[in-house]
Amino acid sequence: MSLPHRGSSATPQSFPSLAALGWSHRWQAALAAYGAGCPGRVVRHDGSAVLISTEGGTRHFPVRSSAPALAVGDWVVVDDGRVLDLLPRASLLRRRDPSTGGGQLIAANVDVVGIVCGLDRPVVHGRLQRFTSLAWDAGASPLVILSKADLVNSTANIENSLLQQHPGVDIVSVAATTATGVFDLLGRCAKRTLVLVGESGAGKSTLLNALAGRELGATGKVRRSDAKGRHTTTARQLFALEGDCCLIDTPGMREVGVHADVATVDAGFDDIAELAVGCRFSDCGHANEPGCEVLAAVADGRLSEQRVRAWNQLCREAAWAELRADPAAQRRAGRRLARVIKDAQRAKRR
Ligand SMILES: Nc1nc2c(ncn2[C@@H]2O[C@H](COP(=O)(O)OP(=O)(O)OP(=O)(O)O)[C@@H](O)[C@H]2O)c(=O)[nH]1
Numbered sequence: 472m473s474l475p476h477r478g479s480s481a482t483p484q485s486f487p488s489l490a491a492l493g494w495s496h497r498w499q500a501a502l503a504a505y506g507a508g509c510p511g512r513v514v515r516h517d518g519s520a521v522l523i524s525t526e527g528g529t530r531h532f533p534v535r536s537s538a539p540a541l542a543v544g545d546w547v548v549v550d551d552g553r554v555l556d557l558l559p560r561a562s563l564l565r566r567r568d569p570s571t572g573g574g575q576l577i578a579a580n581v582d583v584v585g586i587v588c589g590l591d592r593p594v595v596h597g598r599l600q601r602f603t604s605l606a607w608d609a610g611a612s613p614l615v616i617l618s619k620a621d622l623v624n625s626t627a628n629i630e631n632s633l634l635q636q637h638p639g640v641d642i643v644s645v646a647a648t649t650a651t652g653v654f655d656l657l658g659r660c661a662k663r664t665l666v667l668v669g670e671s672g673a674g675k676s677t678l679l680n681a682l683a684g685r686e687l688g689a690t691g692k693v694r695r696s697d698a699k700g701r702h703t704t705t706a707r708q709l710f711a712l713e714g715d716c717c718l719i720d721t722p723g724m725r726e727v728g729v730h731a732d733v734a735t736v737d738a739g740f741d742d743i744a745e746l747a748v749g750c751r752f753s754d755c756g757h758a759n760e761p762g763c764e765v766l767a768a769v770a771d772g773r774l775s776e777q778r779v780r781a782w783n784q785l786c787r788e789a790a791w792a793e794l795r796a797d798p799a800a801q802r803r804a805g806r807r808l809a810r811v812i813k814d815a816q817r818a819k820r821r
């Protein structure tokens with residue numbers, strides 16, 4: 472494939488080539504809609520500056536508040552030290568910032584969201600479910616990566632119990648220290664972009680280094696006492712690995728707010744959605760409605776109660792996030808609440 476060089480003084484350089492960064496016919500076709508400039512991929516975001524790789528090399532660009540927010544993995548058109556355009560994204564991973572409630576961009580144009588869970592600590596199912604929802608919401612596929620597999624006797628039991636709680640989810644077990652599962656993972660990610668997410672100390676950067684076969688990301692020791700990491704990785708960064716696999720390392724995230732709407736939460740629970748077709752009421756909340764097929768499935772053991780609780784919790788979070796983002800809906804909810812309080816006070820007086 473010939474790489475475009477239009478109106479730029481960039482000199483060709485062998486690595487990282489645009490193909491190694493994930494450039495494909497799809498992006499070539501998208502580029503046709505733009506004029507001058509050459510394509511580049513955002514490979515690092517530091518808050519105030521982004522690092523963009525083009526065919527001519529890699530350089531820093533200041534982040535402008537007036538321009539659209541960029542995420543690592545974005546494809547852009549650059550010219551004369553300026554970012555001219557952002558190519559339409561194929562996917563966008565974002566989370567709800569737990570402190571502000573606003574959205575936070577994590578990575579763009581990712582095919583797979585690798586949710587790294589270190590087996591030196593218990594798997595937190597709620598967090599796993601949240602990351603899975605975020606992945607579907609982004610337009611990417613979730614992949615659960617059980618890391619530090621060398622610390623347990625067998626991963627088969629853990630994988631099986633995970634599958635019961637999160638049916639249909641893809642799981643790989645890896646041990647960076649012994650390279651177990653590393654080539655399998657690399658094979659799955661050929662010609663794709665994989666972003667690694669998970670809490671600090673889960674082993675993301677160590678896995679990156681094992682996949683790359685050299686030291687790319689800084690790694691840190693976890694505290695023995697509580698297996699907590701030390702937030703060694705501080706920026707999101709994209710690395711071009713063998714087999715045209717692009718890997719994005721991210722700083723550890725303990726809290727992940729869902730940034731999905733209720734419909735995308737449902738996409739991660741297709742077992743519940745399938746059962747819900749059999750509910751008497753089409754808007755059944757599967758709480759205590761008569762003729763609820765979901766509750767019937769829990770009662771006869773076809774579905775775990777925990778899973779219904781997880782679904783419920785995520786739906787509530789998503790509904791709350793939607794409400795926070797919509798001032799008109801907030802006013803309506805406020806009026807409803809005021810009415811409920813007034814009614815309650817009136818009832819008390821009676
Ligand atoms: N036994 C074992 N230890 C591992 C493995 N992978 C990572 N570790 C250890 O786990 C600790 C944390 O690893 P990191 O790779 O720094 O974790 P991280 O997820 O990148 O952490 P942050 O950058 O803080 O988000 C380090 O002490 C690693 O040596 C593994 O496969 N087996």
Ligand SMILES: [Zn+2]
Pocket residue numbers: 747750751755756757758760762763764765766
């Ligand atoms: Zn129901």
